[in-house]
Amino acid sequence: MSKKQDEVDIDASSAPLIEHLIELRQRLMWAVGGFFIAFLFCFFWAKDLFNFLVQPFKWAVEWAGLDHRKVALIYTAPQEFFFTQIKIAMFGGLVLAFPLIAAQIYKFIAPGLYRNERKAFVPFLVASPLLFLLGATLVYSFFMPMVMWFFLAMEQTGGEGQVDISLLPKVSEYLGLIMTLIFAFGLVFQLPVVTTLLARAGLATSEGLKEKRKYAIVFAFIAAAVLTPPDPVSQIGLALPTIILYEISIYTARMVERERAQASETDEDETGAEADAPAEDKPAGGSGEAELEEQGRGSMP
Known part of the structure; x- marks a missing residue:
């Protein structure tokens, strides 16, 4: 009898796990399917997307006063531009499918959250992609043109005793540079979201963050040196926003x-009001009981 009961308990305990696995499989299918569709769409428009990403290089050429020069990139291996288009499609597909992926993650974990936890989680779900896009926009419109302008300034025009040195980036290296900067700035712009979540969980305080400010500044420059190319423009350009976001x-x-x-x-006030409520009712209850006793005595012979 006990053996049958143990088998029933095991089946009952495994049922929720199976339901979670089925739910996880369903959410993964939606997320992977959305990413695959977005990947195919971006691969079809990969050349247009690459031309869009080359626009900061064109702005840098204008800033350097080289308007007469044609912006050109090269590839030195037969398969290089093909794999570059695949990277563009993966990058663009991830960006396009992120809202769907985030929604599937939220739908999977939401049943295990309380209502107040779900309400607190939704703003971060909205703020995180917006901050990532803000960091990517900053890279695209300002820092990438500044970095390319810095590299263009190193060119050397052929003259007496000099060789002609011109910047001709490879398509894979240019794409790797701009993608690295976009991801680096996008991750750094998640700092307010992460610290706010830690503060809500009680794992971080404003005073603790203030005390660690000097370490954060040093870490910002170290992270910028690791995440960005080894030029001062991109490193300082990433470190300064990191410090501002830390503040x-x-x-x-x-x-x-x-x-x-x-x-x-507010909770203390409500608790105090509930504690005072019975004390106010006691005199009324006591006087009513006294009146009943007096009426009973009066009715006695």
């Missing part, structure tokens, strides 16, 4: 602490 993170952590303090004060 914003301190402010957001302080806002979370204020909200928590206000919520605790």
